[in-house]
Amino acid sequence: MQMKWRQLGRRFIMKALVLSIALAGTAFGSVSAAKARSMAAASAVSFTDIHGHWASREIVEANKKGWIRGFPDGNFRPEQTISQEEFLVMIERVIPSFPGHEPDSFARETYLSKAEGRWSYGTYAHLLSAGIIPSGKPTEPLDRLEGARLMLAALGQQSEGEKYRGTKSRFFSDLPVEEEYQVMTVYPAYKLGIITGYPDGTFRANEKISRAQAVVLISRLSQQIEDLFPGQVSEEEKQGMRKTVASFMEEVMDKQRIRRYDELVSYVKKKELPASPQFLREHFSFMNYEVYDFVRFPQFNELIYYAKIGNGKYRMTVQYYSGEPGGSVDRTFYLSSTDGKTFQLIGKDE
Incomplete structure (x- = not known):
């Protein structure tokens, strides 16, 4: 949450x-x-x-x-x-x-x-x-x-x-x-x-x-x-993690301007985007509400912490100012990868 x-x-x-x-x-x-x-x-x-x-x-x-x-x-x-x-x-x-x-x-x-x-x-x-x-x-x-x-x-x-x-x-x-x-x-x-x-x-x-x-x-x-934030995460891995999350957010929120959860699930499935159902539930469940407040997600050039927390599992925490009324926010993303180059967006407990 x-x-x-x-x-x-x-x-x-x-x-x-x-x-x-x-x-x-x-x-x-x-x-x-x-x-x-x-x-x-x-x-x-x-x-x-x-x-x-x-x-x-x-x-x-x-x-x-x-x-x-x-x-x-x-x-x-x-x-x-x-x-x-x-x-x-x-x-x-x-x-x-x-x-x-x-x-x-x-x-x-x-x-x-x-x-x-x-x-x-x-x-x-x-x-x-x-x-x-x-x-x-x-x-x-x-x-x-x-x-x-x-x-x-x-x-x-x-x-x-x-x-x-x-x-x-x-x-x-x-x-x-x-x-x-x-x-x-x-x-x-x-x-x-x-x-x-x-x-x-x-x-x-x-x-x-x-x-x-x-x-x-x-x-x-x-x-x-x-x-x-344990584990030695290489610069290549950091770049891959950051790009995967940021690209996904830009695609569904800025380019497609998806604002309903069922539309998001359908689009991710249709385009085979690298995001699991659990990831979508953890980060986009607010779309299930008829009315919700607008608080910005990060631009991904703010303070970011990277961690390797298991075999092929990574954690990325972004600390940023989201504007008002959100204020100061920390948001954590979980990713998986078999080669440290291609990443999948997953839920916390996957």
């Missing part, structure tokens, strides 16, 4: 999905994340103020990998509160590179105007297409709730929050189950191991995050990326 979160703390909404796909996407942003990591790693220095610090090992490692930068005076300032823009740049350096695309006028005005003229504007614009969107101003301190939300988006795991809708389980003494937005953000982040609570049983959602704590968080983010 697909889950979309309205951005910036608004209520969660479940919407059926319809597509406006564009296969071709142009690279967006002045410097790619991969290049930024390379540049940062090449200029890595030894910080003068982390000796004996509890997070010194993580800071040194993150510095070597090009995830972080210090200050001109040679300090890292580990106990200084990190800003939202600083944390966003860290995330961009950790996640896989992706082209992204130009935002529409609404998204630009709503989410990018606050970063206009800032050194971080390129990062804001780049990550917007992936639906990784800070809620406050760039210079505002990052709190633990916001950090958890951004990392869930960066992992393509926001939909995990749906598991905790209406839950009666209480993980933290200071996080009432009635606070649904916080519960659906904090609980999955906690279960994934990217953020923890305190020994006294509290979470402290509004507590500000230090630069040292931020380094620990992105280190966990990096580890979770490896754990959640």
Whole structure:
């Protein structure tokens, strides 16, 4: 099931999905994340103020990998509160590179105007297409709730929050189950191991995050990326997976403009398209309704995670901004292949 979160703390909404796909996407942003990591790693220095610090090992490692930068005076300032823009740049350096695309006028005005003229504007614009969107101003301190939300988006795991809708389980003494937005953000982040609570049983959602704590968080983010998306998927396989899904979506939704489920099933069968009945049920069952809301599918130039999860079975998760009212969305596709070149679209449990 697909889950979309309205951005910036608004209520969660479940919407059926319809597509406006564009296969071709142009690279967006002045410097790619991969290049930024390379540049940062090449200029890595030894910080003068982390000796004996509890997070010194993580800071040194993150510095070597090009995830972080210090200050001109040679300090890292580990106990200084990190800003939202600083944390966003860290995330961009950790996640896989992706082209992204130009935002529409609404998204630009709503989410990018606050970063206009800032050194971080390129990062804001780049990550917007992936639906990784800070809620406050760039210079505002990052709190633990916001950090958890951004990392869930960066992992393509926001939909995990749906598991905790209406839950009666209480993980933290200071996080009432009635606070649904916080519960659906904090609980999955906690279960994934990217953020923890305190020994006294509290979470402290509004507590500000230090630069040292931020380094620990992105280190966990990096580890979770490896754990959640296993297997060595070659570039050829990635290209084949992406092309198979995107081509199918473009064919049935844009070219044929199919909007009824029975028509879709008939067309797929007639044209012998590489999609199983279970795949169609999982991704297009909304077409069975007489009326449904329009929320865009990805353009497939956003943040994409690939995994090889079995013998000839693959998983592809796309994290993207779907426009309003959908907001930030993660959507997962399953594929099979016997040769790593030709792919079939299948259901999750096939």
